[in-house]
Amino acid sequence: MQAQGDRSMKIFITIHNTSVAHRFDLASEVLIAVHDGNRVVDDPRTIIMSRPSAEELCNLIIKEDVDTVICGGIEERYYKFLAWKKINVLDSVIGDFTAVLNLAGLGLLSPGTIVPSSPDTVQRA
Amino acid sequence: MIQDDGLSIAETYNIADILEGVPHGTAILDSRLRIVAMNRFLEVLTGFSCLESKGIYGDAIFRSNLGSRGRVFQKVLGTGDAVSVEGDIINRERRKISIQFTISPLRNNADRIIGLLVVLEDISAFNSVMNTSLLTENPTGILGHSLKMQEVFDLMPLMARTDASILITGETGTGKDMIAEAIHKSSKRGRHPFIKINCGALPETLLESELFGHVRGSFTGAIKDKPGMFKLAHDGTIFLTEIGDMPLPLQVKLLSFLDDREFYPIGGDKKIQVDVRIIAATHRSLMEQVELGNFREDLFYRLNVLHMHLPPLRERDGDIRFLLDHFLREFASRLNKKITGFTSRSLKQLTAYSYPGNIRELRNIVEYCANICPGDRIRSGHLPKDLLAIPLGEKRVPEDVKNGQIPALAASINDFSRSGADWLSIEKEMVLRALMKNHGNRSKAAKELGWGRTTLWRKMNMHSLV
Numbered sequence: 001m002q003a004q005g006d007r008s009m010k011i012f013i014t015i016h017n018t019s020v021a022h023r024f025d026l027a028s029e030v031l032i033a034v035h036d037g038n039r040v041v042d043d044p045r046t047i048i049m050s051r052p053s054a055e056e057l058c059n060l061i062i063k064e065d066v067d068t069v070i071c072g073g074i075e076e077r078y079y080k081f082l083a084w085k086k087i088n089v090l091d092s093v094i095g096d097f098t099a100v101l102n103l104a105g106l107g108l109l110s111p112g113t114i115v116p117s118s119p120d121t122v123q124r125a
Numbered sequence: 126m127i128q129d130d131g132l133s134i135a136e137t138y139n140i141a142d143i144l145e146g147v148p149h150g151t152a153i154l155d156s157r158l159r160i161v162a163m164n165r166f167l168e169v170l171t172g173f174s175c176l177e178s179k180g181i182y183g184d185a186i187f188r189s190n191l192g193s194r195g196r197v198f199q200k201v202l203g204t205g206d207a208v209s210v211e212g213d214i215i216n217r218e219r220r221k222i223s224i225q226f227t228i229s230p231l232r233n234n235a236d237r238i239i240g241l242l243v244v245l246e247d248i249s250a251f252n253s254v255m256n257t258s259l260l261t262e263n264p265t266g267i268l269g270h271s272l273k274m275q276e277v278f279d280l281m282p283l284m285a286r287t288d289a290s291i292l293i294t295g296e297t298g299t300g301k302d303m304i305a306e307a308i309h310k311s312s313k314r315g316r317h318p319f320i321k322i323n324c325g326a327l328p329e330t331l332l333e334s335e336l337f338g339h340v341r342g343s344f345t346g347a348i349k350d351k352p353g354m355f356k357l358a359h360d361g362t363i364f365l366t367e368i369g370d371m372p373l374p375l376q377v378k379l380l381s382f383l384d385d386r387e388f389y390p391i392g393g394d395k396k397i398q399v400d401v402r403i404i405a406a407t408h409r410s411l412m413e414q415v416e417l418g419n420f421r422e423d424l425f426y427r428l429n430v431l432h433m434h435l436p437p438l439r440e441r442d443g444d445i446r447f448l449l450d451h452f453l454r455e456f457a458s459r460l461n462k463k464i465t466g467f468t469s470r471s472l473k474q475l476t477a478y479s480y481p482g483n484i485r486e487l488r489n490i491v492e493y494c495a496n497i498c499p500g501d502r503i504r505s506g507h508l509p510k511d512l513l514a515i516p517l518g519e520k521r522v523p524e525d526v527k528n529g530q531i532p533a534l535a536a537s538i539n540d541f542s543r544s545g546a547d548w549l550s551i552e553k554e555m556v557l558r559a560l561m562k563n564h565g566n567r568s569k570a571a572k573e574l575g576w577g578r579t580t581l582w583r584k585m586n587m588h589s590l591v
Contacts, residue, residue, distance in 0.1 A: 022188045023215055062579075073188035073215030077591050081582060084567070092172075092217050094185045110348060112217070114177060 007037035011104050012066040014057065015046070015097045024074035024091075025054040031097060032064060035105025044101070054078045061087060070100055070109065141175075148316035150245035153231065154183045158198050161240065169318050169357050170245060172217025177349070183243065188215045191226060198241060201228045205238055214245065223249045267303050268451060271441040277304070277433065284431050285312040290383065292368075292428045293406040295435030298483030301406040302366065304435065309362040314402055317361030320354045325370030333375055334391055337382075343392020353390060355382065355399050362402045368428065369409035369420060380424045403428065438480040438487060445476050445487065452488050453503070456495035464495060467503045474505060474512055493550065553588040556581070560590075 011034070013020060014027035021027035028051070033044035049056060054074075058081055061069055068088040082089050093100055095115025103109040140162040144151045150167030152160055160178045163186075168174055171186055178186045184195045190212045191197040201208050207229040215221050225246040230238045269277075284291055285308050293301045302321065309319040327335060330344075338353025354363060365371070371379070382388045387398040405428045414420035438445060449467065457464040467475065471494075480486050490509060497507045555574065563569035571581040585591050 019185075022185050023190070025215075026190060072185070073217075074219055075215060075221050076219040077586065079219050080591060081586075084578075084582065091219070094181060112349075114181065 008041065009035050009037075009067045009105065010065065011035055011068045011070065011101060012061055012064065013070040013097050013101060014072070018096055018098070020070060020072055020093050020095060020097050020100055022072040022094075024057065024071040024078060026052045027057065027071070028052045030057065030060070031101070032066070033101055035101065037105065037107075040101065040105065058082065061085075068104055070097075070104055147244065150247070152178075152183060152186075152243045152245075154198065154241040154243060156202065156239055158183050158195050158202075158241070160186060165357065165359065166318065167245060168352075169320065170216060170222065170247060171214065174350075174352060183241075187243075187245065189213065189224070189226065197226070198228060198243070201230055201241055202238055205230050205232075211248070222247055267300055267307060268448060269441060269444050270447055271436075271444045273436040273441055274444060277435060280433055281308055282311065284308050284433065287431070288312075288402055289430040290402070290428050291404045291431045291433060292411070293404065293433045293435065294411070295406075295408065296437045296481075296483055297408050298485035299435040299437060300484060301408075301435060302364070304433065305362075305364045305366075305404045305406060308404065309364070309402075312362070312402070314361050318358050319362050319364065320358045321364040321366060322354055323366050324375075325367035329372040329375060332372070333378065336375070337378065337388050337390050338393075338397075339391035340393045343390075347392070351390075355388060355401055356390075356397055358401045359399045360401075362404055365403065365405045367407060368405040369407040369411055369414050371420075373419070373421065376421045376424050380421060380427060383424075383427045438483045445480070446472070448484065448487055449475055449491060452491040453495060456492050460495055462495065462498070463501055464498055464503065465501050468505070471503050471505045471508055474508055478512055496550070549588070552584065553590070556584055556588060556590060 010032065013031045013033075014024055015021055015029050015031050016027065021029070028049045029046060030049070031044050031046050034041045047060070049060075058078060061082065062085060066087060068090060069082055070090045070093050072091070072093065074089065074091045079089055079091060090104065090109055090111050090113070092112040093109065093115075095113070099115045100109060100113075103113070103115065140153060141164070144153070144162055144164035147164060148166070150164065150170040152163040152167055155161050160181055160183050163175050163178060165175075171178075171188075173186045182195075183198065184191070191210065197208060197210060207227065209225065209227045211223070211225055213221050213223050225248045227244040227246070229242045229244075231240040231242055233239045267274075267278075269275075281304065291305075291308065293304055295301050305321075306319055309315060322332075322335060324332060334347075334351060334353070336354050338351045338356055339347050341347055341349050365379075378388065383403065386400065387396045389396055411420055411425050411429070415422045415425050438448075449472070453464060453466070456462075475490070478490075482489075490512070493509055494503045494507045498504070556570070559570040559573045560567070563573065567581055567585075568578060571578045574581065576584070582591075
């Protein structure tokens, strides 16, 4: 997806309601968005999976030619698979997916980030 | 008195003290299912610290499979009935752990539910024993009837009764990890964490940070404080495996810790005091490493207060036969086969072999035989090819073992190169050979096999090579 000199990045987030899903293997909804380094380009797409499955999510990620995956807990073997496919995986992320998406697009998100002011972290805000 | 606010529970009692008394991962959630407090066991189990978890939705930290958005937690809040349910979590180290969850309501003086007590008991070890469908001979799971193993078993309770450092030596596959954990479990520290660190698996800086922790901003990427394994293992045991591979600068820091029982985290200016017992293990001769200048002599003597040497299988008279029978029963049961034993010829071959990979290798050989054998007895033809090549009566000790080296991967592969093997075994061997030939380069290995990288990944996954 990422061309040389082009800062646009295809981001894939496993979601539940308005938050990043706590577990990759149990996520049944994903959001796919393109961020150009300043803002989200076009409308993000959401896909409802027929059933939660880490394997199917991996297949979808490859098929969609994603640059960055954002998720909660993920098992080592799926993490390694995605890393092997040269996909940047930011795991153990907790927070509202819109805020997380913007942080990732701006290059400010790292694994383990807990974003305040989200349904999961109300009292920290 | 207690108000209807989860956080007020923490103000009324010293919650941290109460939770530390529970020998499992434990958390208190408020009525909105957010974490009020958690104990150190839960920090170790999940990988999240109490500080960063406070106020966060509980299941965002546990990452359990207990239904969408804490359905089980909501149910306990609604009904007031405690629930005990089996499930799993995925921790920050990306490990899936089997857990027995016990969720109980917390009521105030007006009998109103104001929160939950959640206990997460790690049952992965129990499940793994149950999966073998065969109970082991003793509660520690360590098998052996030979005189040399009896000496080890006799020594274990003595070592459990003291707090001195232990050095466990022995060849690869002799069960150093199991012995260390068994000593910890039967010691007074048994209710507290047992943390294992492989000193050879991490580069020096990363190992120092893993062991002693760091403070935020101490190096690039240190975006928050990290407690380190020594702090997390407080009151428990830290097991330093492959201690012979620990870099020299870190050996100095470890020695200093052993002297003072306190340390500075990386970038920190405040000393941290912890009460941790150290068990170290190595397959190398540490004395030789001292002579070569690779290991500090003073550290060697500090670690070697109590020494336990685990004998290689070839020196454990009678245990080979005993273990062969034990693993055969296990695999026959798992594979649902009616294999009753070995023919006398195959037994001669198996007992004549030297097992450089020790119990791990013996177990693999029996697993192979059990898979290959179509009848009720393991015959010579069902043994791995290299085993058949050893003339009967000759007890061969491979050169690498004589030299004190770990058997190379190549050796274990040769052990399993065989004729008449089933396709899955042959395929696994092909994958391993291709990876070895290409020095682990998966692209090149895939090309050599005529597969795509994804196919190779799938096959590696299927054969548990990832």
